[in-house]
Amino acid sequence: MKLITAVVKPFKLDDVKEALKAAGVVGITVTEVRGFGRQGGHTETYRGAEYKIDFLPKVKLEILADAPDVDRIVDVISAAANTGKIGDGKIWITDVETVIRVRTGETGPSAI
Amino acid sequence: MESGNLAWVLVSAALVLFMTPGLALFYGGMDKGRNVLNMLMMNFYCLLIVPVLWVIAGYSLAQTPFDNGFIGNFDSFFLKDITVAGDGGALATVAFLGMFAVITPALISGAVADRMKFSAWAIFVPVWLFLVFVPVFKWVYGGWLFDRGSIDFAGGTAIHVNAGVAALAAVLVLGARKSDASPPHSLPLVMIGTGILWFGWFGFNAGSALAANGQAAQAFMNTFLAAAAAGLAWLVVEWVRDGHPTTLGAASGVVAGLVAITPAAGYVSGPAPIVIGLIAGVICCYAVRLKKKFGYDDALDVVGVHLVGGLVGSILIGFFSNPSFFDGEFGEGIFYGGNAELLVEQIIANVAAMIWSFVVTFVIMIALKKTIGVRVSSEAEATGLDLSEHGETAYHSAS
Numbered sequence: 001m002k003l004i005t006a007v008v009k010p011f012k013l014d015d016v017k018e019a020l021k022a023a024g025v026v027g028i029t030v031t032e033v034r035g036f037g038r039q040g041g042h043t044e045t046y047r048g049a050e051y052k053i054d055f056l057p058k059v060k061l062e063i064l065a066d067a068p069d070v071d072r073i074v075d076v077i078s079a080a081a082n083t084g085k086i087g088d089g090k091i092w093i094t095d096v097e098t099v100i101r102v103r104t105g106e107t108g109p110s111a112i
Numbered sequence: 113m114e115s116g117n118l119a120w121v122l123v124s125a126a127l128v129l130f131m132t133p134g135l136a137l138f139y140g141g142m143d144k145g146r147n148v149l150n151m152l153m154m155n156f157y158c159l160l161i162v163p164v165l166w167v168i169a170g171y172s173l174a175q176t177p178f179d180n181g182f183i184g185n186f187d188s189f190f191l192k193d194i195t196v197a198g199d200g201g202a203l204a205t206v207a208f209l210g211m212f213a214v215i216t217p218a219l220i221s222g223a224v225a226d227r228m229k230f231s232a233w234a235i236f237v238p239v240w241l242f243l244v245f246v247p248v249f250k251w252v253y254g255g256w257l258f259d260r261g262s263i264d265f266a267g268g269t270a271i272h273v274n275a276g277v278a279a280l281a282a283v284l285v286l287g288a289r290k291s292d293a294s295p296p297h298s299l300p301l302v303m304i305g306t307g308i309l310w311f312g313w314f315g316f317n318a319g320s321a322l323a324a325n326g327q328a329a330q331a332f333m334n335t336f337l338a339a340a341a342a343g344l345a346w347l348v349v350e351w352v353r354d355g356h357p358t359t360l361g362a363a364s365g366v367v368a369g370l371v372a373i374t375p376a377a378g379y380v381s382g383p384a385p386i387v388i389g390l391i392a393g394v395i396c397c398y399a400v401r402l403k404k405k406f407g408y409d410d411a412l413d414v415v416g417v418h419l420v421g422g423l424v425g426s427i428l429i430g431f432f433s434n435p436s437f438f439d440g441e442f443g444e445g446i447f448y449g450g451n452a453e454l455l456v457e458q459i460i461a462n463v464a465a466m467i468w469s470f471v472v473t474f475v476i477m478i479a480l481k482k483t484i485g486v487r488v489s490s491e492a493e494a495t496g497l498d499l500s501e502h503g504e505t506a507y508h509s510a511s
Contacts (some may be wrong), residue, residue: 012146046295046296046358046360047364047401047413048354048398048400049402049404051294
């Protein structure tokens with residue numbers, strides 16, 4: 001089992017969600033996060049004073065998937081979140097030792 | 113007082129009361145999210161302590177008897193002899209003026225944001241009320257500055273210049289914040305606060321006619337126009353200078369215009385409020401940068417908006433005062449047939465108020481610093497005054 005973590009632009013969240021649902025993904029966890037990458041930040045001006053905003057708002061999605069599904073899900077996210085502009089985000093994949101469904105106690109891929 | 117006048121003064125008093133919560137939101141939105149409750153509480157504390165003190169002795173010392181030069185006496189201690197026999201006008205006036213006493217120290221809170229101990233603020237407010245607000249109010253309304261011929265319709269000198277220069281003295285003793293200034297945590301709160309302030313300011317200015325008459329109507333119109341013109345001016349300067357017309361700029365301009373028209377509201381007419389607003393909007397938009405140049409940490413620009421805006425309005429009275437329009441007995445401005453006499457008196461009144469307010473506020477702050485201390489610990493400053501001073505948090509991430 002794998003954990004797919006994707007950081008994408010906030011306004012792309014709905015597109016990514018719809019695409020993932022259409023691809024058969026049954027669960028997503030979403031967190032509002034801030035960060036910077038190559039895109040860097042921007043400046044804002046308040047009462048004539050400039051403030052450097054380094055951390056930009058992004059959305060982090062976490063999806064548990066069975067190993068054979070991973071490549072397909074990553075492709076779906078990549079396609080849906082892509083704007084072609086700097087700051088589209090990143091996707092990374094980590095190994096998951098086990099998954100437990102709280103209600104039933106099921107473990108392994110059937111708990112996803 | 114006739115019933116129509118009484119009704120307007122009572123309504124105006126309620127409008128002015130509403131300005132303090134409005135100011136709290138205006139400042140609170142500009143402040144950091146970890147200090148917003150502390151900012152709201154510094155303002156609400158004024159709503160709790162000042163009415164009580166005003167009734168006990170504040171009003172008496174500030175107004176009784178009217179013609180004392182420097183300070184009143186205790187003739188109206190605990191509102192002694194202020195009855196509702198006849199029409200209730202005297203009592204309504206005490207309430208109306210009490211609302212001004214509430215918001216004046218509250219104005220200072222914006223400067224000391226993010227690092228002043230609440231216990232120090234709790235003592236500062238009553239001491240400042242009696243040692244600074246009350247005497248300056250007395251001088252301007254019935255005292256020696258009044259006798260010399262200076263005029264201040266709704267509190268440009270007595271309230272905004274007074275509080276603005278006190279804010280400067282307070283931050284010089286308090287010192288700068290440890291962390292860098294941060295952008296406003298909630299501009300929507302700032303905008304709600306601005307709307308409430310503008311709404312309440314109609315009571316502040318038009319109510320200061322203490323009658324439902326033509327002067328009140330003109331003061332109302334002036335309050336409407338000057339705020340709009342100043343907001344517009346600030347916006348244009350920003351747009352040209354910094355590239356964007358900002359919401360904070362619009363809000364700041366509106367407040368600067370309201371401050372500037374306050375002393376002039378019942379003395380000017382025609383295009384004057386628009387001119388005063390435009391001038392105040394441009395000057396205050398630049399004045400908020402003075403803190404960078406001179407290095408005092410006036411967190412939310414009380415000096416740039418209230419001291420400078422108050423001075424602009426009060427000085428411009430010397431040019432725009434138009435007594436014949438009001439059938440009034442105050443001095444004429446230079447543009448309306450007068451000589452420089454009124455202008456000179458306006459300058460004297462503001463200089464006198466500034467010297468007293470600055471020196472006494474400085475001494476009060478030094479005394480507090482040497483006794484209970486005026487600053488929160490570095491740790492409290494870093495983690496937020498909401499938690500350290502009030503044991504509360506404004507925004508919980510999940511509930």
